[in-house]
Amino acid sequence: MPVIKVENLSKVFGKNVKQSLKMLDSGKSKEEILRHTGDTVGVNRASFEVDAGEIFVIMGLSGSGKSTLIRLINRLIEPTEGHVYVDGEDLATMNKENLRRIRREKLSMVFQKFGLFPFRTILENAEYGLEVQGMDKEEREKKAKASLDLVGLGDYIHQYPEQLSGGMQQRVGLARALANDPEVLLMDEAFSALDPLIRKDMQDELLDLQTKMQKTIIFITHDLDEALRIGDRIALMKDGSIVQIGTPEDILVNPANDYVERFVEDVDRSKVLTAENIMKRPETINIDKHGPRVALERMREVGLSSIYVTDSKRNLKGFVTADDASDARKNEIRDLNEILRTDVPTVTRDKPMQEIFEIIHNTPVPVAVVDEGKLVGIIIRGSVLAALAGEGEVNVNV
Amino acid sequence: MLMFDFIPQIPISEAVQWLTDWITNTFSFIFNPIRNQFGDFMNWVADRLYDIPAIIIILLVAVAAFFVTGKKFGLAVFSLVGLLLIYNQGLWEELMYTFTLVLISSILSVIIGVPIGILMSKSKTAESIILPILDFMQTMPAFVYLIPAVAFFSIGMVPGVFASLIFATPPTVRFTNLGIRQVSTELVEAAEAFGSTGSQRLFKVELPMAKGTIMAGINQTVMLSLSMVVIASMIGAPGLGRQVLSALQRAQIGPGFVAGISIVILAIIIDRFTQNLNKGN
Numbered sequence A: 001m002p003v004i005k006v007e008n009l010s011k012v013f014g015k016n017v018k019q020s021l022k023m024l025d026s027g028k029s030k031e032e033i034l035r036h037t038g039d040t041v042g043v044n045r046a047s048f049e050v051d052a053g054e055i056f057v058i059m060g061l062s063g064s065g066k067s068t069l070i071r072l073i074n075r076l077i078e079p080t081e082g083h084v085y086v087d088g089e090d091l092a093t094m095n096k097e098n099l100r101r102i103r104r105e106k107l108s109m110v111f112q113k114f115g116l117f118p119f120r121t122i123l124e125n126a127e128y129g130l131e132v133q134g135m136d137k138e139e140r141e142k143k144a145k146a147s148l149d150l151v152g153l154g155d156y157i158h159q160y161p162e163q164l165s166g167g168m169q170q171r172v173g174l175a176r177a178l179a180n181d182p183e184v185l186l187m188d189e190a191f192s193a194l195d196p197l198i199r200k201d202m203q204d205e206l207l208d209l210q211t212k213m214q215k216t217i218i219f220i221t222h223d224l225d226e227a228l229r230i231g232d233r234i235a236l237m238k239d240g241s242i243v244q245i246g247t248p249e250d251i252l253v254n255p256a257n258d259y260v261e262r263f264v265e266d267v268d269r270s271k272v273l274t275a276e277n278i279m280k281r282p283e284t285i286n287i288d289k290h291g292p293r294v295a296l297e298r299m300r301e302v303g304l305s306s307i308y309v310t311d312s313k314r315n316l317k318g319f320v321t322a323d324d325a326s327d328a329r330k331n332e333i334r335d336l337n338e339i340l341r342t343d344v345p346t347v348t349r350d351k352p353m354q355e356i357f358e359i360i361h362n363t364p365v366p367v368a369v370v371d372e373g374k375l376v377g378i379i380i381r382g383s384v385l386a387a388l389a390g391e392g393e394v395n396v397n398v
Numbered sequence B: 001m002l003m004f005d006f007i008p009q010i011p012i013s014e015a016v017q018w019l020t021d022w023i024t025n026t027f028s029f030i031f032n033p034i035r036n037q038f039g040d041f042m043n044w045v046a047d048r049l050y051d052i053p054a055i056i057i058i059l060l061v062a063v064a065a066f067f068v069t070g071k072k073f074g075l076a077v078f079s080l081v082g083l084l085l086i087y088n089q090g091l092w093e094e095l096m097y098t099f100t101l102v103l104i105s106s107i108l109s110v111i112i113g114v115p116i117g118i119l120m121s122k123s124k125t126a127e128s129i130i131l132p133i134l135d136f137m138q139t140m141p142a143f144v145y146l147i148p149a150v151a152f153f154s155i156g157m158v159p160g161v162f163a164s165l166i167f168a169t170p171p172t173v174r175f176t177n178l179g180i181r182q183v184s185t186e187l188v189e190a191a192e193a194f195g196s197t198g199s200q201r202l203f204k205v206e207l208p209m210a211k212g213t214i215m216a217g218i219n220q221t222v223m224l225s226l227s228m229v230v231i232a233s234m235i236g237a238p239g240l241g242r243q244v245l246s247a248l249q250r251a252q253i254g255p256g257f258v259a260g261i262s263i264v265i266l267a268i269i270i271d272r273f274t275q276n277l278n279k280g281n
């Protein structure tokens, strides 16, 4: 069961909600509705599920409804229509008391401008969520301290927020959110107010924490690079609607429409695509069966100047070049082992393309993609360039 | 203008008169005990203050001023000299009465004003009803409040407090409302997102955030009630105001000036105290 399930969730800001919803039904755009009814469509029939341990990123341009959507999930904003299930319980229809319980136990939020209470110390800030639950002082201090230790702020607990840098303040925000051990973290542009270097650090730290804690995270950003870096899946929003949901590769490789395509146009694809996205099926010969003559033959057939050599189990042994093979044939050498070259450039499936680019630059033969010693594909310079240029075929879901 | 002459004068003044009489008679069972008990209480407070030797109060105020202003001598010295001067002019008892009036009306103003301000901040309807009432209360000439005050509570300190409440409470209400509404949405969202109840949100987040603004309102309330207390001498409230009034009635500029200066000294001390209490936190 998904931890979060959002179903047909909509929010219309304004006074003519019924009419606006009808217009949405008949496919009218946000602009038309604004002109006609004066209402603003915040979110339009969003549906998605988020699984346990997943980082689900919601991205889109300013005003596309990201903040509204994330606030509908913990009902800081009342939905106009639709459902939000947290562990199967519908938040949209539950009473105030249950809502508070869910907010206290299952959902925590991290805010763009940190949302720290300036008159409370770091420790007291981190305690807040536990304090409102009525936990006694000793216990909540212990938990808050543990949480602050986790984000590396154990030494600052008696300072006030204004005494800390932005990055540190957001760590406090994170610690406060983690202190009551929620299932779900809601993060609205949590790193957007930080400068780029700190931002990178925080992203790394979040990923680090995530491997330890396995929370379900809904993360909002308007920055595609950030989304690609931390997202397991990404939802793209436009004018309140979700226009595409997919893995980072899906989004980059198969943009659902022009809007997504334009959004991803500028992204540095080399950071996102990995070896398995651009590798090709390898031509190989079998060292257990074949000799130099077959090797030469095969290379001629497909027009290559070298070929990879494996054993019967497709374990990579090395490669032979066409020149060596023809010399060997002249000298009546039968064993491939004698001309086998083993200085093979290899990479794993998940090697980022950026790094492959450097490797492939310095080697005359295609790069071998191996998985536990087995040859699974090769990468030739041409396909790297094609992928960087955003064209050519790229393998998704290999 | 002339074309309206055929409309007879609308009997507003008669209506108000009738209403006041009616309230006075109908609720005399409330007003009378308040006048008696509360009047006794205020006299008791003023007497107890007067029992304390003046020099002790003066020294205590000076020391408090020293600490309240962050260990600076300015206000402490001013308080010391100013209060000694008042004592020297033989106005100490009057000062104690005035101070009692200001203290008690301010406390009541805060007790009444802050909750009303909170109510306004929580409800648009309440705000739209109360704001015009506050405007009305503040633009009405202060003297006018003396009339119902006398009708309800006769003369003395109690009607003084009543008039002062009406006149001086609005700033506390306004600033409380403003202070709470000014709390940034992110902080309110943070409070909500972690599952605060309404009162947790109010007491743990909104009031602490609004404290500075509320204190600025309270400062104004205190100042206004001081000015009202002087006006209230016209309906028999004792204190420095009465000295000013009697000097006015007898055209004695000397005593009038001395009493006036004493009020100014008291005003400055109270103002600096409330301001610094606010800053200190």
Ligand SMILES: Nc1ncnc2c1ncn2[C@@H]1O[C@H](COP(=O)(O)OP(=O)(O)OP(=O)(O)O)[C@@H](O)[C@H]1O
Binding pocket: A013, A014, A040, A041, A042, A060, A061, A062, A063, A064, A065, A066, A067, A068, A069, A222
């Ligand atoms: N309280 C509100 N009342 C009326 N309209 C609102 C309200 N909140 C948001 N909106 C509108 O809803 C739309 C979505 O706003 P939202 O804040 O969710 O966008 P966003 O994607 O978070 O943008 P940003 O990147 O600027 O934060 C916008 O058109 C906005 O003007």
Ligand SMILES: [Mg+2]
Binding pocket: A066, A067, A068, A189
């Ligand atoms: Mg936003």
